Amino acid sequence: MKCVVEYPKDHPFPIQNLPYGSFYTAGDASSQRCGVAIGDYILDLQALSYTSHFSPTLDRDVFAVQPSLNAFMGLEKQTWLDFRTHLQQLLSQPSPLTLDATVAAADVEAGIAQRKHIGRRLFVDRLAQDTVLCLPCRIGDYTDFYSSLEHAYNCGVLIRGKENALQPNWRHLPVAYHGRASSIVPSGTPIHRPVGQILDKPGDTQPVIAPCRRLDFELEVGFRLSPAEAADRVFGAVLLNDWSARDIQTWEYVPLGPFLSKNFATTISPWIVPVHALEQFTCPGYDHQPPLLPYLQDGTNTNFDIPLTVALRPWESDEALDSGFAVISHSSLRHTYYTVRQMIAHHSTTGCPLNPGDLLGTGTLSAPGTEGYGSLLEMSHMGRRPFSVQSTVGEVQRTFLNDGDTVKMSGKATASNGEYAIGFGECVGTILPAVPM
Amino acid sequence: MKCVVEYPKDHPFPIQNLPYGSFYTAGDASSQRCGVAIGDYILDLQALSYTSHFSPTLDRDVFAVQPSLNAFMGLEKQTWLDFRTHLQQLLSQPSPLTLDATVAAADVEAGIAQRKHIGRRLFVDRLAQDTVLCLPCRIGDYTDFYSSLEHAYNCGVLIRGKENALQPNWRHLPVAYHGRASSIVPSGTPIHRPVGQILDKPGDTQPVIAPCRRLDFELEVGFRLSPAEAADRVFGAVLLNDWSARDIQTWEYVPLGPFLSKNFATTISPWIVPVHALEQFTCPGYDHQPPLLPYLQDGTNTNFDIPLTVALRPWESDEALDSGFAVISHSSLRHTYYTVRQMIAHHSTTGCPLNPGDLLGTGTLSAPGTEGYGSLLEMSHMGRRPFSVQSTVGEVQRTFLNDGDTVKMSGKATASNGEYAIGFGECVGTILPAVPM
Numbered sequence: 001m002k003c004v005v006e007y008p009k010d011h012p013f014p015i016q017n018l019p020y021g022s023f024y025t026a027g028d029a030s031s032q033r034c035g036v037a038i039g040d041y042i043l044d045l046q047a048l049s050y051t052s053h054f055s056p057t058l059d060r061d062v063f064a065v066q067p068s069l070n071a072f073m074g075l076e077k078q079t080w081l082d083f084r085t086h087l088q089q090l091l092s093q094p095s096p097l098t099l100d101a102t103v104a105a106a107d108v109e110a111g112i113a114q115r116k117h118i119g120r121r122l123f124v125d126r127l128a129q130d131t132v133l134c135l136p137c138r139i140g141d142y143t144d145f146y147s148s149l150e151h152a153y154n155c156g157v158l159i160r161g162k163e164n165a166l167q168p169n170w171r172h173l174p175v176a177y178h179g180r181a182s183s184i185v186p187s188g189t190p191i192h193r194p195v196g197q198i199l200d201k202p203g204d205t206q207p208v209i210a211p212c213r214r215l216d217f218e219l220e221v222g223f224r225l226s227p228a229e230a231a232d233r234v235f236g237a238v239l240l241n242d243w244s245a246r247d248i249q250t251w252e253y254v255p256l257g258p259f260l261s262k263n264f265a266t267t268i269s270p271w272i273v274p275v276h277a278l279e280q281f282t283c284p285g286y287d288h289q290p291p292l293l294p295y296l297q298d299g300t301n302t303n304f305d306i307p308l309t310v311a312l313r314p315w316e317s318d319e320a321l322d323s324g325f326a327v328i329s330h331s332s333l334r335h336t337y338y339t340v341r342q343m344i345a346h347h348s349t350t351g352c353p354l355n356p357g358d359l360l361g362t363g364t365l366s367a368p369g370t371e372g373y374g375s376l377l378e379m380s381h382m383g384r385r386p387f388s389v390q391s392t393v394g395e396v397q398r399t400f401l402n403d404g405d406t407v408k409m410s411g412k413a414t415a416s417n418g419e420y421a422i423g424f425g426e427c428v429g430t431i432l433p434a435v436p437m
Numbered sequence: 438m439k440c441v442v443e444y445p446k447d448h449p450f451p452i453q454n455l456p457y458g459s460f461y462t463a464g465d466a467s468s469q470r471c472g473v474a475i476g477d478y479i480l481d482l483q484a485l486s487y488t489s490h491f492s493p494t495l496d497r498d499v500f501a502v503q504p505s506l507n508a509f510m511g512l513e514k515q516t517w518l519d520f521r522t523h524l525q526q527l528l529s530q531p532s533p534l535t536l537d538a539t540v541a542a543a544d545v546e547a548g549i550a551q552r553k554h555i556g557r558r559l560f561v562d563r564l565a566q567d568t569v570l571c572l573p574c575r576i577g578d579y580t581d582f583y584s585s586l587e588h589a590y591n592c593g594v595l596i597r598g599k600e601n602a603l604q605p606n607w608r609h610l611p612v613a614y615h616g617r618a619s620s621i622v623p624s625g626t627p628i629h630r631p632v633g634q635i636l637d638k639p640g641d642t643q644p645v646i647a648p649c650r651r652l653d654f655e656l657e658v659g660f661r662l663s664p665a666e667a668a669d670r671v672f673g674a675v676l677l678n679d680w681s682a683r684d685i686q687t688w689e690y691v692p693l694g695p696f697l698s699k700n701f702a703t704t705i706s707p708w709i710v711p712v713h714a715l716e717q718f719t720c721p722g723y724d725h726q727p728p729l730l731p732y733l734q735d736g737t738n739t740n741f742d743i744p745l746t747v748a749l750r751p752w753e754s755d756e757a758l759d760s761g762f763a764v765i766s767h768s769s770l771r772h773t774y775y776t777v778r779q780m781i782a783h784h785s786t787t788g789c790p791l792n793p794g795d796l797l798g799t800g801t802l803s804a805p806g807t808e809g810y811g812s813l814l815e816m817s818h819m820g821r822r823p824f825s826v827q828s829t830v831g832e833v834q835r836t837f838l839n840d841g842d843t844v845k846m847s848g849k850a851t852a853s854n855g856e857y858a859i860g861f862g863e864c865v866g867t868i869l870p871a872v873p874m
Contacts, residue, residue: 140618140619141617141618141619143696146693167691167692168642168691169634169644169688169689169691172634172643172644173634173644173688173689175689175691175692175693175696176693176696177614177615177693177694177696178614178615178616178617178696178700179615180578180615181577181578182577182578182789182791182792182795183788183789183790192788194786194787194788195786195787196786196787197606197609197610197730205605206609206727207606207609207610207730209730209731209786245787248787251606251610252606253692253693253694254604254605254606254612255604255612255694256583256613256614256690256694256695257692257693257694257695258693259580259612259613259615260784260786260787260789261787263615263787263789264787264788264789265788290643293634293644293645293646294646295646295874346697349632349633349646350631350632350633350682350685350697350698350700350701351620351629351631351701351872352617352620352697352700352701353619353620354619355619358619437732
């Protein structure tokens, strides 16, 4: 497919991807609207809805009125597929659209647009300074799973030793907890080091309140839900960094699970990659032994093999923020013991309402071996073994995150014909010092 | 204060209370609007906003346009107080309002109302068949604490014995977890028994999937938040029943806390009692030993002494649903070791965003002694000791809830002058059989 927009072969957002997002321009947050990423541009879906090029079968208001994607995500799978096909036709050559296409006087005459819309551009420069990417949709509820066997095992070994690494329930159900929807932020938002109760040293029984000393990331992928049933419920996926304050967590989590240690911030990448763009990368899922209960048996049992990386830019690096990153982990979305269909089947067993825009995190995705840890907890053996990271001024040591450190997660898979790639883009955050109490 | 509406002295909704809610009538859910409960009537705040009787200092759109309370809850404490004073003046004799007051032609002439509003009644019969009470506001996030010393101790004794009843962190911080906002329902909504993974018998290692056998309630109060700071953040309170599937919980909760065992339903009473109506019932809070860290020290350290009861109507009772209830617990909102201000201070330590409409549950409120257990887990000693409940056909035995059982929570305190009471109304739910898988 030759596209209206030009981009290199390894660009994460080719015409075969078309991830959805929400953005505004020119400093005007009230202009927030939906768009589709294509190369380094955004096709403005609100502006498109003002033209005769819009899909004849979709309600224009889904994009003309709505600032984010919930209304579109609330439609049926077939509607998404039809609209995706329409966009791919519109963006592939020969096309009535060019990069400088605008809303035309004829659109006003046709009764689609208003006079004030005339001249509005359909393509927006995604990388321009004045383009701000927002959360792609309102998130009603956010659930975080713990579905990577390797991560659960690694953590279990560090906490309880090899014999009892996995808890008795782990191989029978996808363990999960409810996260905090209000603290989810888009990639690029800086993260203040959280303050909380911690034990000053091992064996203490009286806590202190202090800035977290064991600030960690967690490499995850988040699935966005639609209202349909089971497998058809997944709208798309984003990268997700579940920032974690390990010392706050250790002290607070008994017996009801993590709370403040996780609710100060969760960063997601701003573009929702449609599940249909990921389907070409399906791979066999895990062998579930002992066998799962019938309601969790997944006939297809496939995962998505999307390579994921975590890069760290130590504060010591003295160059511009977009350089100085060292890749510290290579993992993949394939490392979930439970498939996303199993997560959804489990989540809805009791009748819990799932809504369009809800977010399901996979939990930390660690690969087998030592090169694909999804958290610093694992890389530093709970802080006991500092490891080296390359900075622009030489090697530096880390256990957990320092103020000024930047974490960047990326994900991208190359199509089997080698002609294009499907990527998530990036999920980035820099640690700021704790806010003084 | 002599009121426009007549009600008995012990009515939970006198002119000194004025709790806020959201409702619709005549089977038309699209007519959902805000109201204030006064005796057995609702003052329709949308209809009021169409008249010259509306507060001259409040934006009419807060009630003219909004179906629920989030916009009003997003305003300042002083605005709530001013509006409350205005309503009390409007409802006390002598008043321009009578029970049959309507939107008048003069309101249209004055440019406040539209012609179609003329004749709309300001007072709605709250108990009429066609009045439906909704959730009073959209709930962004729901946090459930574990703040009753007696409940935590009772559970600890049952699980770990007297020596280690309280976990090491319990007296240092208000333990909490994030609940599921999407499964909160208003009082009266029937609750299907949840289905989930449980262990069939003690010592089993292979779970089964089955309808929950240990279905429990939890007597709580929920505080509704506003955007202001600390103490001024609390808008009001509701009764809250945190339904719990104890057998699902036991199996799933390690290590991330309760998930499916709590997310099938949480019932709240439909009227938010303003915190200002509760303030006359303040009582000393708990003595915090060991002393709390400075950020948790509450200068005033007061709780609200609002007596709470749990009544159970066993399915065996052969009379109408509004009779046949036996009171099985007497507790009080005073039994929170941590005050609501401490819960909020802790919750926001890390910078977690709290929003108008957010809900904070106290956690199960158990009183000292054996007459005020807030859950069946405690009453039945984890199911080991069945107890007797009176039904209309004689005594019946219970450990956990049976299908057809109805749980009704109530809360009401009498003013020191004995002239009126402030109540929450009721929080009711009936257990329906599990939905077949």
